[in-house]
Amino acid sequence: MAETKSYFCWVRVLDAKAEIRRAPVERYEGEIEWDSDWDKSRIRIRHGGRPPFITSSQSRQEVLPVWAAVPEVFGRPGADTVFDYGPAFNERTSAVKWLATPEGQVWEQDALNRFLMSFNAVERAASTQPVDPVCTGTFPAADWAEEFKKKHQRQPALPFFNHADLRLEPVGHYVDGRDECADLMVLKRQRSSHWDKIVAEAAGADAAAFTVFEETGLLSKDATGTAPTIALLRLRAAVIDAIEPSIYLFKRDRCLARPWTGCAALESMFSDRTLTNYPGHPTFPSGHATVAYVFAYLITAKRPALKQAAEDAAAAVALRREIAGVHFRSDSLAGQHLAQQMVKLMLDPNTNPSWKAFESLLSALDPAQAPIT
Numbered sequence: 001m002a003e004t005k006s007y008f009c010w011v012r013v014l015d016a017k018a019e020i021r022r023a024p025v026e027r028y029e030g031e032i033e034w035d036s037d038w039d040k041s042r043i044r045i046r047h048g049g050r051p052p053f054i055t056s057s058q059s060r061q062e063v064l065p066v067w068a069a070v071p072e073v074f075g076r077p078g079a080d081t082v083f084d085y086g087p088a089f090n091e092r093t094s095a096v097k098w099l100a101t102p103e104g105q106v107w108e109q110d111a112l113n114r115f116l117m118s119f120n121a122v123e124r125a126a127s128t129q130p131v132d133p134v135c136t137g138t139f140p141a142a143d144w145a146e147e148f149k150k151k152h153q154r155q156p157a158l159p160f161f162n163h164a165d166l167r168l169e170p171v172g173h174y175v176d177g178r179d180e181c182a183d184l185m186v187l188k189r190q191r192s193s194h195w196d197k198i199v200a201e202a203a204g205a206d207a208a209a210f211t212v213f214e215e216t217g218l219l220s221k222d223a224t225g226t227a228p229t230i231a232l233l234r235l236r237a238a239v240i241d242a243i244e245p246s247i248y249l250f251k252r253d254r255c256l257a258r259p260w261t262g263c264a265a266l267e268s269m270f271s272d273r274t275l276t277n278y279p280g281h282p283t284f285p286s287g288h289a290t291v292a293y294v295f296a297y298l299i300t301a302k303r304p305a306l307k308q309a310a311e312d313a314a315a316a317v318a319l320r321r322e323i324a325g326v327h328f329r330s331d332s333l334a335g336q337h338l339a340q341q342m343v344k345l346m347l348d349p350n351t352n353p354s355w356k357a358f359e360s361l362l363s364a365l366d367p368a369q370a371p372i373t
Helices: 092-099 102-108 171-175 180-201 205-215 227-254 287-302 304-323 329-346 355-365
Strands: 003-015 081-089 113-123
Touching (some): 003 092, 081 092, 092 102, 092 113, 171 329, 180 304, 180 329, 205 227, 227 287, 227 329, 227 355, 287 304, 287 329
Antiparallel strands (some): 003 113
16 A cells, blocks of 8 residues: 655745756656656656655655756746755754755755745555566567567466466577577578468467467458357457466566577568567567467367367467577477466366356367357
């Protein structure tokens, strides 16, 4: 819960025509409680604004450098006098003592008048959420695309498993001694024959799932609007929503660079940050492979006869990401390993906290309700 606490701030009245009127506007140094993502170096206190809130991280200090603004900010154009906010303090006695210090006397010397203002600030309660994993691997911080930065924090609408039950081996386990850059250089030769599929699937995880549905005959582009199609799309949306945060938690934890960072002359597709399909997040594990294999294993569980087609489709999705040069083979294998664990947890009523909802959604794969089109 939030806590309200009193603070004390000096305010002075200044001559608007004085030399200090022409002083530059100082930038705000504290934190904006209601939007911590703002670039603090660009925030300025605006004309007519009230002092910003105090954050709990600053409240342990005696003197709080919460704001600093020159009179230009707080006066109306043409006014003879203007207000200027000074430093804030935890205690009234501390504020009074400060005014007698050399710093306080310098601050007061230009004032026509000054007064001590008491105000209440709402402090954010200490978070009980775990600290975000630090991304300290080989993936460059500058390569993170904004749209992917916080996907690991999102809470699924329907959680189908506990992330703490998932494990991935060290990347070397999946590399198995291969020269992965050499492998990608060989696969690069196949781009022209897979180009359309690669581009279509690069749009995102939804596209990877669609490929598996399409290759197993569960969905066709001509079947839009039918009841089975709508049910499949609902299943796809709910499952991707549930597994995506875990994928990004592992990506941040391992923080491994994309192939184009370390493979000379590879010329990966979509490595240009300006491209719509630029994968602006770490490479391990492959999100496309994870999604594709999750649906392949779910289909297999409900329709064993489609096992080979489903797994072949998922493998093809993963391979095309390697052909494009945006994933290593180890990324794909890790995604497959992750998918195996996810599906096992999803299909167990004892480990799926949303079992009834999941069971209902999964009925979209029943032969009677989702006929092959």
